[in-house]
Amino acid sequence: xxxxxxxxxxxxxxxxxxxxxFDDGTERLTFSQLRVLARRVGSFxxxxxxxxxxxxxxxxxHRVADIAAFFGILYAGCFYVPVDGDAGETFIHARMDAxxxxxxxxxxRLAELPxxxxxxxxxxxxxxxxxxxDPACAIFTSGSTGLPKCALTGHRAIVxxxxxxxxxxxxxxxxIYGNQTPFFFIASLKEIYLTVKNGATTHILPKxxxxxxxxxxxxxxxxxxxxILWATAAFKLMANLDxxxxxVPQDLQYIFFSGESVQGRHVNYWxxxxxxxLYTNLYGLTETATxxxxxxxxxxxxxxxxxxxxxxxxxxxxxxxxxDPGEIAAGGACLAMGYxxxxxxxxxxxxxxxxxxxxxxxxxxxxxxxxRNERGELVYVCRKDSQVKHMGVRVExxxxxxxxxxxxxxxxxxxxxxxxxxRIVIFYTGDAEETALRAALREKLPxxxxxxxxxRLPALPQLPNGKTDRVRLHQMLKED
Amino acid sequence: MEQLIAILNEIVPDLDYTRCxxxxxxxxxxxxxxxxxxxxxxxxxxVRVPAQYLTPENFDSAARIWALLCRLQAK
Numbered sequence: 427x428x429x430x431x432x433x434x435x436x437x438x439x440x441x442x443x444x445x446x447x448f449d450d451g452t453e454r455l456t457f458s459q460l461r462v463l464a465r466r467v468g469s470f471x472x473x474x475x476x477x478x479x480x481x482x483x484x485x486x487x488h489r490v491a492d493i494a495a496f497f498g499i500l501y502a503g504c505f506y507v508p509v510d511g512d513a514g515e516t517f518i519h520a521r522m523d524a525x526x527x528x529x530x531x532x533x534x535r536l537a538e539l540p541x542x543x544x545x546x547x548x549x550x551x552x553x554x555x556x557x558x559x560d561p562a563c564a565i566f567t568s569g570s571t572g573l574p575k576c577a578l579t580g581h582r583a584i585v586x587x588x589x590x591x592x593x594x595x596x597x598x599x600x601x602i603y604g605n606q607t608p609f610f611f612i613a614s615l616k617e618i619y620l621t622v623k624n625g626a627t628t629h630i631l632p633k634x635x636x637x638x639x640x641x642x643x644x645x646x647x648x649x650x651x652x653x654i655l656w657a658t659a660a661f662k663l664m665a666n667l668d669x670x671x672x673x674v675p676q677d678l679q680y681i682f683f684s685g686e687s688v689q690g691r692h693v694n695y696w697x698x699x700x701x702x703x704l705y706t707n708l709y710g711l712t713e714t715a716t717x718x719x720x721x722x723x724x725x726x727x728x729x730x731x732x733x734x735x736x737x738x739x740x741x742x743x744x745x746x747x748x749x750d751p752g753e754i755a756a757g758g759a760c761l762a763m764g765y766x767x768x769x770x771x772x773x774x775x776x777x778x779x780x781x782x783x784x785x786x787x788x789x790x791x792x793x794x795x796x797x798r799n800e801r802g803e804l805v806y807v808c809r810k811d812s813q814v815k816h817m818g819v820r821v822e823x824x825x826x827x828x829x830x831x832x833x834x835x836x837x838x839x840x841x842x843x844x845x846x847x848x849r850i851v852i853f854y855t856g857d858a859e860e861t862a863l864r865a866a867l868r869e870k871l872p873x874x875x876x877x878x879x880x881x882r883l884p885a886l887p888q889l890p891n892g893k894t895d896r897v898r899l900h901q902m903l904k905e906d
Numbered sequence: 907m908e909q910l911i912a913i914l915n916e917i918v919p920d921l922d923y924t925r926c927x928x929x930x931x932x933x934x935x936x937x938x939x940x941x942x943x944x945x946x947x948x949x950x951x952x953v954r955v956p957a958q959y960l961t962p963e964n965f966d967s968a969a970r971i972w973a974l975l976c977r978l979q980a981k
Contacts, residue, residue, distance in 0.1 A: 636937035637930055640958045659938070666941045672957035817938050847942065861920050873936070878917070 429558040430581050432500050434588070434623040435461050442599070442625040450630040453490045457625065460494060462544070467498025467536070469545035471529060478503030478552055480528035481564060481766070485511040485518065486609045488630060491533040493609070493618060496563070503552040504528065505561040507576065508610040514869040521566060525576060525766060558582040564766050565612045567712040568813065568822040568875070576766040579612075583715035586759040588619040590740050591717070595680060595706070597653070601626035602677075604651035606636070606660050611819070612712045613684055616655050636660060639669035646675035653680040658688045658707075659818030665695035674699045684708035684717065686815040687806055690727030697723075709735035709804075712820075713775070713790045714760045718742045719804055734803035735796060744804065745789065747780055751797035751807045755779065755789040762790070814843040816850055819874045823850070826867075826875055830854060833866040838886050841877065842899040849878035851903060855885055907972050913946045914968060927967040935965065943971075953978050 428434060435457065438447075443458035455463065471482055482499045486492045486508045499506040509521050511534065522530065531539070562581045569575040591597055597620050605628050607614040621628045629649045635642040643664070646654075661683040664670060681696065681703050693705050705723040710716035721736025738744040742760050746752035757779065764772035779787040795807040812823045823841035830839040835858035842851050854863065860880045867876050887898035911923045917939050921929075929935045935943070943965075944955050953975050964974045 633937075634930075634933060637935065637940050638961055639937075640960065663937055663941060667944060667957050667960060669957040669960075848938070864920060880919075 428585050428589075428623075430500070430553070430556040430560070431562055431584055431619060431622075432464075432497065432553070432556075434619060435464065435497055438622055438625045445599075445625055446627050447621060448490045448493050448628050448630065450489045451632065455490050455494065457622070460497065463494045464497035465501050465544040465549060466541045467494060467531075467539070468501025468549055469543075470539055470541050471499055471502035471504060471531075472545065472548050472552060475502065475504055475528040478555070479561065480504045481507050481525050483507045483509055483522060483525060483527035483530045484609075485509055485530065485532040485534070487511045487533045488608055488633065489533055490630065491536040495531045495533050495536060496609070496618070499531075500562060501549055501552070503555070503560070505563050505578070507564045507566075509566070510608065510610045510872050513872040516869040517872060520870070521574070524574065525564070556581075558585065559763075561763060563615075565610065565712050567612075568820050568825050569771065573828065574825060575768055575771055577612075577712045577762040578764060578766050579715050579762045583760050583762065584615055584619055586741055587615065587715045587717065588623050591616060591620055592624060594720075594739070595682075595704075597624050597626065599625045601653050601680075602649065602651050603628040604646050604649065604654050605630045606633075606654070606656045608633070612716050613655070613657065613710070615716055616682075636663065639664060639667050640672035643669055643673040643675050647673070647677060650677050651675065652677045653682075654678065655682040655684075655708075657685045657818035658683040659685060661696070662688060662692045665692040668695075670696065670699040676700075678703055680704050680706075682706045682708055684710055685818040688733050689729065690731045690733065691729035693723055693727055693733065694729060707733045707736065709806075711756070711790070711792055713762045713792075714742075714756050715762065718756045718758075718760055719744060721803060732805065734799060734801075734805045736803050743789075745779065745781055746796065746798070746804075747791070751795050753810055754792045754794045754796050754804070756792060757787060757789040761788060814850070816843070816848070817874045821850065821875050826850060826852060826871065826877060829867060829870040829875075830863065833863065833870065835863050835866055838894075840886050840894045840896065840899060842896065842903055844879070844903045846903075847878075850875070851879040851881065852877040853881050853883050853886060853899060853902070855883055907968070909950055910947075910972055910975070911968055913943065913950060914971075917942050917946070923968040927970075929967060930962040930965045932966075940965070947971075947975065951975060951979070 439457040439461035444456050447457045447460050482504045484495045484506050496506045507525050561578050564576045564578045566574045566576050603617045605617045617628045707721045708717045709719040719735045721734045742758040745755045775791050779789045793810050796804045799805050826841045827839050830836050836854040836856040839854040887895040889895045
């Protein structure tokens with residue numbers, strides 16, 4: 427039984443030492459090379475940190491080196507906290523302040539670390555003490571209080587995910603993945619651990635390629651990619667740009683997408699070019715080690731229909747709280763351990779199942795409202811708060827507002843999401859120019875959270891009780 | 907051309923579109939911006955831009971985009 431994610435790498439490096447594991451176009455590591463490098467990094471981390479169970483931050487670069495750093499940290503018995511290396515310095519510092527990592531590794535400078543040969547005795551001692559409940563990684567997600575939250579995920583949850591994926595879908599030695607998801611998002615766990623468990627190969631696709639769709643799709647053919655686990659936003663992007671008209675990646679057989687709602691027309695578009703491929707809509711969260719429900723497209727779809735989220739995956743229990751439609755709550759081995767150094771938010775969202783009080787059963791309240799259709803599949807209805815999905819990433823508008831208010835450039839600020847144009851809009855009052863606020867937000871927020879439109883108002887519209895009138899803000903978007 | 911620059915300004919403000927010639931290669935425009943741009947171009951000019959034309963060569967400056975639109979319109 428696999429209790430620790432490093433076991434996957436140990437087994438596969440022994441079985442398929444010379445098979446390419448990860449390739450970013452510049453650097454490529456076989457399983458054996460990955461293990462050797464990871465254990466050297468692990469020895470360094472163990473020596474620097476001095477104890478297990480501590481957070482080690484990784485400034486990720488969407489490179490093979492990110493993966494080596496992750497496994498190194500796991501070999502050291504610590505957990506990794508991936509951070510977006512393309513974000514501004516203020517943003518990265520804020521994340522470091524929140525985590526207080528024992529060590530920071532910049533994946534771009536992995537080669538500069540003073541690595542020695544692996545310290546086999548130390549690593550063996552750490553491995554002997556592994557427990558499946560040990561934390562493996564902590565991943566930031568947007569928080570409704572305006573501050574980001576960092577969900578701590580254990581080895582057991584990721585093993586559970588990896589085993590389920592492998593027994594449900596044809597992942598194996600022949601799988602060739604084209605990775606799109608940056609490694610600071612939870613969804614990337616799938617490619618990383620499916621690759622290492624099954625001896626597959628992942629090609630890391632640079633994100634600039636997604637702005638050159640014809641070249642991207644040709645690259646998939648050149649690399650013989652047969653499986654993609656993309657953000658729904660990227661899957662839709664190809665349809666919206668009519669990209670497959672330029673090139674059809676004929677090797678693609680298994681197409682997974684997750685992150686937001688998807689309509690029949692997007693799948694129908696892909697199916698016109700790749701009718702034999704298997705299309706699967708995955709539903710998951712940062713707090714549940716990604717996928718908890720899935721829907722394999724098994725019938726003709728109307729262009730206008732929203733794809734169902736489907737049914738709970740094996741070993742996961744999904745409940746609808748407060749009736750149907752109701753809020754989805756998830757329980758099972760998939761659950762994160764909670765939020766790092768945030769007992770308040772942990773207690774608010776990881777709760778006793780409100781539907782029974784006979785025995786202790788923790789569920790995570792997702793905030794997603796869903797209903798069941800006539801087939802018994804879950805269908806997404808809406809959010810119960812001000813969280814939005816922007817470019818496939820979950821964004822709490824409150825966090826954007828907090829960043830603006832914290833800049834000292836604005837007196838008051840309120841965000842709205844313009845669904846017509848898929849953009850975040852911020853309204854503010856104060857003396858600062860729009861360009862000054864934009865520059866400040868560029869430093870404080872990652873790109874996917876930056877408001878596309880910034881509008882200064884003499885005053886924000888208010889309700890009689892003094893709160894911002896958000897309905898009026900939405901009307902202003904339409905009038906815009 | 908002014909209309910195109912107005913569209914670009916809506917998508918990514920505060921850029922000097924008369925000078926910038928690395929819109930895509932300099933990552934000022936990301937893939938999502940390009941979707942918006944292609945949709946806005948269709949709305950404003952009635953020109954559809956097929957995916958094989960979505961390259962830095964065609965999209966790295968406002969002038970190049972304009973030249974592409976003229977080529978496509980002539981077709």
